[in-house]
Amino acid sequence: MEFGPILRALLRNKLGVILIAVQIAFTMTVIVNAIYIINQRGELMSRPSGTDESNLFYIRSIGFGENFNEELTVADDLGRLRQMPGIVDATVINTVPVSNSGSSSGFSLEPGALESIVPSAIYRADHRSLNTMGLELIAGVDFTEADVLTRPQSSNTDADTVIITQALAEELFPEGGAQAAVGQSIYTPSQQAIRVIGVVRQLQAPWTLWPDIENSVISPEIVIDGSSLYLIRTEPGEQDRLMPAVEEMLAASNQQRILRQLRTMSDTREESYRIDSVMTRILSVVIVTLVFITAMGIVGLAVFSINRRRKQIGTRRALGATQGSILRHFLLENAIISGIGVIAGAVLTIAFNIFLVQTFNMPRIGWYYVPAGMLALLLVGQLAVIGPSRAASRITPALATRSV
């Protein structure tokens, strides 16, 4: 029907078509990839750590002076903490999940089999760590007080029992998983045999970007190294009240130390993922700005091309074209231009995504992003020209008879 004339009219203004089409192609590339990055970061941020995060906080105690006895202080502190009303449980631990700081090693099924070693984070905590973190034991048993080894930092002999995560169990024992792991011995790089006594459903390693983030072990150890980190789980809603109370209690019970890093797990998570949330917000601003600019550009060029053709529009109206057909003309014209744009955009989007995937090791974009982006930009184009097109459709047929 009107397709032929529209196409021929467009061919008379090739540059205008190219300008808008290329703009739409770039806009689509940026927007689709930005949304993909936002979603991907969102997925990273929403991974659970496996712990009862909202009710956990921690505080570090560093002793000083000749008379400070770390071992006695830890025992005394934990005793006091566990008696405080509102506290579910407390443990002394080397680091907390999601904090981006910690210790890692690897384990193998045969002593000295370095090539088959499976990397894992190591949490060193006393026997109350599972209850404190709120971990779910899916096989085997929890630690008892007898399992706990208290050792100086310079000792390299580990405790001889361990609880591991399900992911680690499945990687070490692909056949039987969690059930098969319990009771088995695994070996440290220094060839010490350690017996797996239990498996927990989930406990993330501390580093948010670590590829093996689900691989963790808990070793029942208290390391005497000058500084003790207490992880404390409260009853729901008690955290705000207990944080200052705990600090006061610890400060009063022993003067030979300083207390640092009184923080909640929620704050720790926020800080560890802050880059991701900043990225998400920047990209959102970019998307909104870009849609606005592109839409304004389409409006500007449409107004211009309509103004240039006022006489022709008047003539068509005088020859019997209805307002609706003028409106249709310009909407269709834009649809053709945008169509060219989004096809180029689809190619560019995928090319840019391949660049992201190869350069930054990101997962590939889902197939549905591209058609969704094409549709969205076609819609933006139509919305942008609807105003100018309606103005065009109201041009009076009388204009055809005037000279300017």
Place this chain on the structure above:
Amino acid sequence: MFIYYVRLALLSYRRNPILSSLMVLAVAIGIGAYMVIFTLNYFMGGDPIPHKSSQLHHVQLDYGNPAFPDFDPPPQLTYIDTMALLDLTTDYPRTASSKFVGIVEPANPEIRPFSVSGRGNFSDFFTMFDLPFQYGSGWHRSADEGRQQVIVLSRELNEQLFGGADSVGETVHLHGYNFTVVGVLDTWTPVPKFYDVNNGPFDPIEEAYIPWHLIVDLRMDRSGNTNCWQAPEGDGFQAFLNAECAWIQFWVELQDRNAYENYLNFINSYAAEQKSFGRLQQPVDQRLFDVNEWMIEQEVLPDETRILSALAAMLLAVCLLNTVGLLLSKFLGKAPEIGVRQALGAHKGSLFIQHVIEAGFIGALGGVLGLGVAALGLEGIKILMGDLIVSDWMQLNLTVAVVTIVLAIVSTVIAGLYPIWRACNINPAIHLKLQ
């Protein structure tokens, strides 16, 4: 003539304010966004010590065990290698350095003991990296080997302990030992923190500096990264020192090509010798890195800014394409006026200059507004980042401002070339007929 053309540009702006403002806005947003990323890259990926970055070299050895799949060689050195290199590197300024944390017990009983972040290093550290001093200076070379308990304080720590007074000669009680203050640093915020990119390249500098040997002698609590690829043999601190555990950074200053060649030969033969003893089994591609090479090797520039750079470039492209279209509309819209000017004797050259100036005018306005957009953007990022990194540097400086305005004008004029060419080639007769 220039003034006249600027006035024409202003008139033309007024006649078509919406279209013109749209162009200015597009240029401002495109340039502003690009400049935000430019500033981030300029500082985060820039050369933090331009006058000697090619002289300072970090040493990397062939660490790891070929049995471990995908093992990246740790960027730091082991105690054994550090001690060997210290003994053998006597002709050049060099420093080992490692981080620690320690508790300071102030003499004034009213100040509670507190913990400080510290660094063990050699006396050359201060001169190699150009640390600015407010009072005193670094310690003498003899203090390194003499293991003297001397200390250099950061400006902030000096303010905390001594109220900002000249504290040279005073005593600081750190980690249970008495240290004599020999120097106080002035404010220093290297971005990135190039001398230690392995422990937070955008972290603040340390608060206290002591001779490196004391970290081992006084058993300071080390706080930097430690990577081991072989379990220590036996228990105890000495076993750890002897183990294949990397925790020490090693820098050497090589002032010319000759020194570089000599030192490279030396490092290569050291690595070969150790290999023959059964150590250093995992070969590396390069053993000496200058500051900039090292920052690239250690991927100091975050992925985020690299991704945003590409996106910002595309955003700028969209904005400029927009400007091309809008300028085209605008210039062709004034065809009758151009016709009249041509009929009155203006030749193509002067029409061309007039429109270049008009495009440049739009670009300049866009650039100025773009500065505002960039300032706003940087402020926004600073607020979002909070205390995650040192971000005092995140602001516009003169270089960035000049680049912004120039980039805005040049890119708008380039975007305007085709519209200008079209405007200069209008057939005056048609438009005069219509008048």
